Amino acid sequence: MEALSGWLERHVLPIAAKIGSQKHLVALRDAFIGMLPVTMAGAIAVLLNAFVRDFPGEYIKSGPLFNAETGTNVITEFFQPLIGVNGLVWTGTLAIMAVVFAASLGYNIAKAYNVDPLSGAIVSLSAFIMGIPQSASTLLSLPVDTLSPELIKTFTEAGGTISDIADPITGEIVNQGVTAGGWGYFPFSAYMGGTGLFTAMIFGFISVVIFAKLMNKNIIIKMPDSVPPAVAKAFAAIIPGVVGLFVSGTIYFLFEKFVGMPLIDWIAESIQKPLLGLSQGYLAVLIIVLLVHLLWFFGLHGTNIMAPVLQSIYGVAMVENTNAYQVGDKIPYQWVAGSFEAFVWPGGAGVTLMLLVAVLIFSKRADHKTIGKLALGPGVFNINEPIMFGLPIVLNPLFMIPFILAPIATATIAFFATMAGLVSPVVVNVIWVMPAGLSGFLATGGDWRAIVLTIVNLAVALAIWTPFILAANKIDPAE
DSSP states (O other), X not given: OHHHHHHHHHHTHHHHHHHHHOHHHHHHHHHHHHTHHHHHHHHHHHHHHIIIIIXXXXXXXXXXXXXXXXXXXXXXXXXXXXXXXXXXXXXTTGGGHHHHHHHHHHHHHHHHTTSOHHHHXXXXXXXXXXXXXXXXXXXXXXXXXXXXXXXXXXXXXXXXXXXXXXXXXXXXXEEEXXXXXXXXXXXXXXXXXXXXXXXXXXXXXXXXHHHHHHHHTTOSOOOOTTSOHHHHHHHHTHHHHXXXXXXXXXXXXXXXXXXXXXXXXXXXXXXXXXXXXHHTSHHHHHHHHHHHHHHHHTTSXXXXXXXXXXXXXXXXXXXXXXXXXXXXXXXXXXXXXXXXXXXXXXXXGGGHHHHHHHHHHHOOOHHHHHHHHHHHHHHHTXXXXXXXXXXXXXXXXXXXXXXXXXXXXXXXHHHHHHHTTSSOOOOSOOOTTSOTTHHHHHHTTSOTHHHHHHHHHHHHHHHHHHHHHHHHTTSOTTO
């Protein structure tokens, strides 16, 4: 065990430390963290609607709480104002997550390069918006002979099209399809949510890195010292900002001209969709869990270091699930970022809440029991730094095995339970300090089976931790 620990310390730790301090990855991580007020507001809105709109609508279909005249229940009717407010909050948060992320990413990239963060946020946001298609079409199906010949002529002269819609079995023309297109507005739901996150990420880096490098090379408009600092700063950002945005615009234009489709659509289909598909495999989940806990073993915040992967892939899936749940669509992904928090490491990385329980029940060492009592309160709320560095678990060869094995076991159980439909997929982003059990229940939109899954995982983790606590009783604390 000491040989393995030494090998990891020599070969893995330096690489992990470099990754953890790489400024572009740090900026990406901080961009997701910076959106926390927006993501939590949207998550709370979706969660409230689940309890006052979705649950009553699903389970109250008769009885004294059901209004037969309107076909709804009295709970949902009473909370209509709240449901409306929640819908507006969702519209301004999770529904436009890519827009918010673009600004947050630009701010943090500029900050990493020590240039004006506000200008970086504006450049990144503009670079993303310019890539969103501004036209769309809609199809209206009408019964045959609804439109007069004169109306059809007027409609087609205005740019619309009329098509016949046949019955797929008989081949008989049953409807007329009226198709109309328009330009000058952004397809709100198609690009501004999770679908646009990868484009916002790519062009945030392209535009703001160009902006920052030109700023650092002083390729700017310099104003006299007598000019107010705010004005001088704005003028200094003009040349770098213009270059960054024109480079982005040129890429968008040339791609669509030669490929024949908007770049944002190609990124969503060719990059984002395959990565999200890979993320739904057990091996991908296992690798993430293993890396997070290996980093933690060396005292590095594994969850933060792996955040660029967790949030840019599994976080996108989380947003897609939440938005689908809000509008009543089919949930697209079974495993998302919130699945790790809810089921894989309840009580903190390594499922250390069960370590604390094992210490308080089975440990005969006064030092362990003292630390266990002090760390229990924070541990209930998934704060495990006191036990990580106080017991310690960090660089402790004895505890390395259960610290890695316990979350692998919980991930395996939770993954296959979710894929088998034994528990609903996570659809709500719950704050990470939510206690175990309650976290899974809320994250799945109120599925009681999530509580059962959490209890099973906690029991398995306790069984894994207990033998090592018993073994630690035989070790002299002085050693």
